Amino acid sequence: MIQVDFAAGDLDLSHSDIVSWVQASAHSVAVYYGRFPVARARVVIEPIAGESDSIHGTTWGDMGGFPALTRIRLAQHATRDDLKDDWVMTHELVHTALPDLPDDQHWMEEGLATYIEPIARAGTGRLTEARVWAEFLHEMHNGEPERGDRGMNKTPTWGRTYWGGAMFCLMADVSIRRQTNDKKGLRDALRAVVDSGGGIDKDWPLSRVLQIGDHATGTTVLTDMYAKWSEKPVDVDLPALWKELGVSAGPNNGVVLNAKAPLAGIRDSISASN
Numbered sequence: 001m002i003q004v005d006f007a008a009g010d011l012d013l014s015h016s017d018i019v020s021w022v023q024a025s026a027h028s029v030a031v032y033y034g035r036f037p038v039a040r041a042r043v044v045i046e047p048i049a050g051e052s053d054s055i056h057g058t059t060w061g062d063m064g065g066f067p068a069l070t071r072i073r074l075a076q077h078a079t080r081d082d083l084k085d086d087w088v089m090t091h092e093l094v095h096t097a098l099p100d101l102p103d104d105q106h107w108m109e110e111g112l113a114t115y116i117e118p119i120a121r122a123g124t125g126r127l128t129e130a131r132v133w134a135e136f137l138h139e140m141h142n143g144e145p146e147r148g149d150r151g152m153n154k155t156p157t158w159g160r161t162y163w164g165g166a167m168f169c170l171m172a173d174v175s176i177r178r179q180t181n182d183k184k185g186l187r188d189a190l191r192a193v194v195d196s197g198g199g200i201d202k203d204w205p206l207s208r209v210l211q212i213g214d215h216a217t218g219t220t221v222l223t224d225m226y227a228k229w230s231e232k233p234v235d236v237d238l239p240a241l242w243k244e245l246g247v248s249a250g251p252n253n254g255v256v257l258n259a260k261a262p263l264a265g266i267r268d269s270i271s272a273s274n
Contacts, residue, residue, distance in 0.1 A: 105153060
């Protein structure tokens with residue numbers, strides 16, 4: 001159950017439009033995880049007077065009697081098209097699916113949400129497969145380590161936190177699928193965490209999360225990758241990865257997807273609806 005409340009302030013959009021947006025975002029998250037990650041959640045909509053298109057969100061665990069509380073600051077003059085194209089609500093609701101982690105592992109929280117959000121929206125027809133891979137192709141490089149990088153736990157820059165975390169998730173997803181002949185993926189690992197009760201209202205060590213995920217996939221990918229990525233920079237050959245996945249730049253910041261690429265099947269499985 002998701003309770004939607006409205007703080008004082010004016011909005012051009014109707015309450016029903018906004019509730020539908022919350023429901024669509026929650027549905028995308030539920031489809032990705034097999035169910036919505038927590039039993040009860042509250043979403044508070046706070047109008048931003050005079051703003052035309054800004055949407056900002058924050059999510060906390062175990063607040064006010066709810067396992068998850070999301071605050072969305074929504075522009076007064078936001079339109080239905082703004083909600084249709086929005087990624088913030090889905091991103092915030094993805095946060096409900098992972099236990100609260102220490103500050104030096106914040107990249108795991110944000111990386112997962114950055115990676116899963118477009119895939120989850122694609123899974124319910126709110127985003128095309130091409131849009132998912134266009135975003136990854138054009139943005140993932142922001143997560144690459146730069147000079148002075150000390151590993152994910154000790155390099156809390158914007159790029160490493162969001163896109164470095166997302167790159168970890170992509171590499172983990174591809175590695176799991178390679179090792180299991182595409183029978184399992186990161187989604188299976190994360191569903192197991194949720195099924196074990198690992199929502200945002202819990203305070204678990206990350207090692208427990210990774211072990212649950214690895215057990216679900218029959219691999220040690222997550223634990224092994226974390227051991228390498230957390231304390232030192234790991235270089236990823238993104239151009240080679242995109243070539244293997246069959247993702248190349250297209251016109252208007254789009255992509256061309258090659259169905260004959262070596263990992264085209266894995267690419268399709270990652271952005272599939274189940």
